Amino acid sequence: MAAKYTRTVGPLVALVVVMVALTFASAPLYRLFCQVTGFGGTPQVGGAAPTVAEVPLKDQGRAFRIEFNADVNPGLPWMFRPEQHDISVHAGRPFLIYYEAKNMSQTPIVGTSTFNVTPLKAGKYFHKIQCFCFKEQTIQPGASKRFPVSFYVDPAIFKDPFMDDVTSITLSYTFFEKKQGS
């Protein structure tokens, strides 16, 4: 009879002990999970991550919708479009997106691009690590080119009360034909 009780109670006691231990482990385990996956807005440290500021509690998990737009100055015979309409990003983590351009004319053309960020006030928190817009681009007649943009949203955005209402940011590029001698 006593042995029967031991067989039942023993595992049950062990189960309780394990569950209590897991309770204490949950906080560090969750933190580990967030650090590995970036879930909940935890900035990923190391690797390609830029300098990371602490994300205030109120902004934990706050994501920004980044929309991409492409324009071509009239007179430049290029087709130019973003490969993705929008993505959702957490501040402090770098992202890589692509634009694509095609030269529809019969001659090689050198283009330069300008950009704007809307809302305008968010522009200074939009950092690019690498961008086709950093330099002139030449496309051969009829050829297409993929243009990468590697960027991150500066976590300093959380410290700026004027940014509290910002949930989506539009990045828009306009290509111009590079004028001779300019």
Added chain:
Amino acid sequence: MPNALMSDGVFTTALGPVYCQWGLGGFQRVCFQDAPFSEVENVPCFQNHDQALWIEKLKTFLNGQGPWPKLPYTLPQATPLQHQVWRALTTIPAGQVRTYGEVAAMIGYGNAIRAVAQACAANPCAIIVPCHRVVPRAGGVGGYRWGTPRKQALLTLEGACL
């Protein structure tokens, strides 16, 4: 007012890569970039000759080959106090430093030392709005968003005696 038509680029300097955003009215953002940056042959997209000159002067200074350049900038939407602090910073001559308390006194709020330090930290145009010229009264160069050694280096480039 921020510029609508912007260009940007990352430039290699002796103090590390510098990321800049600029428009027709001047710089909107200047900061050191600690994220990985692979050097490419940059022929930046300047909208006019002035902009090319601004970048050239900035690079010349950071490479220790020229004086601190006074360059145009546009400031973002910010609190009145932040604007006052940033304007005050641009009146500190190159090669000189002020304490946080002295800057607070310059804008007429002698006690607002912490607020001045916060405004300096929020400066969107490093180097051009010279927040690196503000130091603690206790000595040393004090903190800097991109590391104390960079602040020290900038002051050394300007010939500041500390």
